Amino acid sequence: MHHPEWDTPERRALRDTVRRFTEDRIVPHLAGWEEDGQLPRELHRATADAGLLGIGFPEAVGGAGGSPIDMFTVTEQMILSGGSSGLIAGLFTHGIGLPHLIDGGAPELVERVARPVLAGEAIISLAITEPDAGSDVAGLTTRAVRDGDHYLVSGAKLYITSGTRADHYTVAVRTGGEGATGISLLLIDRDTPGVHVSAPLKKMGWWCSDTAELHLDDVRVPAANLIGVEGGGFAQIMQHFASERLSMAVQGYATAHRCLDLTLAHVRHRETFGRPLSSRQLIRHRVAEMARQVDVARTYVRAVTDRWVAGEDVTCEVAMAKNTAVAACDAVVDDAVQLHGGMGYLRETEVERHYRDSRILGIGGGTTEIMNEIVGRLLLA
DSSP: OOOOOSSOHHHHHHHHHHHHHIIIIITTTHHHHHHHTSOOHHHHHHHHHTTOTTBTSOGGGTOOBOOHHHHHHHHHHHHHTTOOHHHHHHHSTHHHHSHHHHHHSOHHHHHHHHHHHHTTSOOEEEEOOBTTBSSOGGGOOOEEEEETTEEEEEEEEEEEETTTTOSEEEEEEEOSSSSGGGEEEEEEETTSTTEEEOOOOOOSSOTTSOEEEEEEEEEEEEGGGEESSTTOHHHHHHHHHHHHHHHHHHHHHHHHHHHHHHHHHHHHHOEETTEEGGGSHHHHHHHHHHHHHHHHHHHHHHHHHHHHHTTOOOHHHHHHHHHHHHHHHHHHHHHHHHHHGGGGGSTTSHHHHHHHHHGGGGTTTSOHHHHHHHHHHHHHO
């Protein structure tokens, strides 16, 4: 079976493009965007103009083509070049907000929404999680009642990435009875009466990625905005979980790799008692362990991704890949802060941001505990 390579000449060229773009257009401004609590829309347009926003999306709907590995290459290189997982979350929210629509939406809906999003002119969010239903997707209660050629939608959604800036929401709603079979997906426009968006939620990390709570009060949504078939929402959501989880795994090992690079530079440069830190065995062994964890996580996540792209059922391995990358990232960001000493605790030091940002990776996209539950169930099935 053919497994795509991560280091082809085309992907090396892509990395060079991403590196230059990140160093020129992101790194000088990222601290300011963190303080602002959001990314500017111009960044979405600039990323689209550079040919990077639509990677992994079909050209037929305005994307740039390419496979998920190209998309993950962009994610990885942006972080390695001085970006952050929070930046990825805010800039590439359409990575989770758009695929269901492209797969299952009516052509005119796809045309109206997907093209502007992939051109960086509009923002789309995915709204599944609720105040009382996170990992338990089948337990969601936001209700959509058919009323002629519309649905009337009421409920609340929480932790919606890019929610305060979004123009469109892909929303999981209950159109039928209880459980998984009663769930559908609807495209809801921000400017529809009854859509109320909270102020940005204040978070531990991912500051430049705005997060909102949505309240939907009798929102009239055209039935033509149904994505896929009524009652098919749960299966659609599950279908795209692998891509989200692998993306977070890539963010995890890339963040760890970036923190390793920053730490290696620091311990070579920093002198204590007349010698560089790197001359001390304790430090050398610590960075050796950091490097081992990074390399194991990267190698495993890429191997699982290759199998997923090749069409294998790797549900179990995707869960293990996410947890492997999260564990490596947790350990390495902690060591990076420690080896930077007092500087590692200062806001101006890059590893401090990665330390805070990394904490969400074991929660979002399926918690570490849920990943282990998936693995355990499949092992014992």
